Amino acid sequence: MSIERPISELTIGLTQLDKRSREVFRRIVDSYLTTGEPLGSRNVSRLLSVALSPASVRNVMADLEVLGLIYAPHTSAGRLPTELGLRFFVDAMMEIGELSSDDRSVIERQVSASNRSRSVEEILTDASTMLSGMSRGAGVVVASKLDPAIKHIEFVALDPERALVVIVGEDGSVENRIVALPKGLPSSALVEAGNFLNAQMRGRTLGEARAAIEDALNSAQSELDELSTRVVEAGLASWAGVSAGQPRQLIVRGQANLLEDLKALEDLERIRLLLEDLEGKKEVIDLLGRAETGDGVRIFIGSENKLFSLSGSSMVAAPFRDDEKKIVGVLGVIGPTRLNYARIVPMVDYTAKMVGSLLKQG
Incomplete structure (x- = not known):
């Protein structure tokens, strides 16, 4: 470590x-x-x-x-x-010791329970929940939003001018998107568009599928009528840039822990400010992103960073890697400045290694 x-x-x-x-x-x-x-x-x-x-x-x-x-x-x-x-x-x-056998057992039992049959988001959520419970702080995870292979896609009419597109990934993830429909579209056109997209997308990521579908449409390989083609193209427009900019997802668990053990009214005000900080997802993501600059555990204390300038809180964070040894996210613990750093540092470090190991198996 x-x-x-x-x-x-x-x-x-x-x-x-x-x-x-x-x-x-x-x-x-x-x-x-x-x-x-x-x-x-x-x-x-x-x-x-x-x-x-x-x-x-x-x-x-x-x-x-x-x-x-x-x-x-x-x-x-x-x-x-x-x-x-x-x-x-x-x-x-500060002297950083080895992770206690009890803490190690809890991490291995709770994080490893998120095996390869579960989605990446579930693995990360379990890790965040576990860190929250062990630290009595808030567990946080930021990860690159993955682009999984598609298992199934379906159009569901919401009203005459809108449809819900349900995209099910092979990792168990589900995404819902709304697309505009051409006026006067028959229900059969939605079924036809869904069948065409399933044939083109199954087993591919959204990014890969877009290229294949565009090629099929451009070369007139499909037998879609004009209205169905417009539905497909509307879907393609909503998926444009799905991988651009590596969008991030933020998972926070255990905010209620921060309300425990308040000793004075000023503590209550500090926690109120911290909870407001956690609502500002961009700032949390930016701060966690700073922990991606090195291999080790990073500790952020109080007003030395913008996010905690008012609440005077601290964060212990560590990056985790995928099977290509590329950093794909950061996890950690947020709490008051009197965190038990000597215990939480090895806890966060070991959890990051466990999560990375699970992602490599997936």
């Missing part, structure tokens, strides 16, 4: 903290990730492996505040890590 840990000039400078400062800082971060509560100098003093008075701890805290690693949420409160502090902790201090 690899994790993207950018080495910046700031990170290099902060790694020069002495052992005492690092331990005080680690105790504050560990407490925040566990409880979400600030930690005071007296409690820090009790937790340290070396004897240090509360007064000495306060002096260390003052130095850490000057560096921008911690802050006091209230005048007489203890200290919490800042977003910069969390970034420093994740990049320079």
Whole structure:
């Protein structure tokens, strides 16, 4: 497993903290990730492996505040890590262990249940749901929208000027599209168009089928009458560019988990903003797309990215690959900045590898 840990000039400078400062800082971060509560100098003093008075701890805290690693949420409160502090902790201090045997079993049992007889979308949805349940955050997946081979196509009249085209893929996927109909079209023309398209499309992707159908129409190989031909051409128009721009699908599961364990009204407001962020699909897709730039797990914390600038949330994400070793999507977990990063990083990494393995089998 690899994790993207950018080495910046700031990170290099902060790694020069002495052992005492690092331990005080680690105790504050560990407490925040566990409880979400600030930690005071007296409690820090009790937790340290070396004897240090509360007064000495306060002096260390003052130095850490000057560096921008911690802050006091209230005048007489203890200290919490800042977003910069969390970034420093994740990049320079966090120890990523192996995935626990229990977590590994859950992932293998739930993700592997999505075997090759199920659609790719079902595999990805299962992965998102599983990550949500294990992390108590929101599970997210972004993947290239696939162009599966066609199993069956059918036209269903909605009204005199519109028809629903039902396209069933060999992977079990179903797409519905509406096409305009020529005025006065007899019902037999829909049946005739459907039969023609099934003969041309079965076993081909939409992109492949369009080329074959256009060739058949241009060379007058079909025996369609004029009205049926217009129905087919209307369908072709609606399928134009189906593979252009590699459209993306976003799957989000477990938003309700984000409402659990709220400690204050400001937490409720933060979650409200986060749920609004998740509704902005383009922004989520763009952010997840940034995780495609490397092989490792990426961690995005708070306002260092536009999406979470208001809600102050975090995301752990990793890419997955198809049988040609090409990155075809990203999955991850979104939650508050006090995510259990050390546990979630290997969880996301292993899930991405499992999903990639299933896609290679499909």
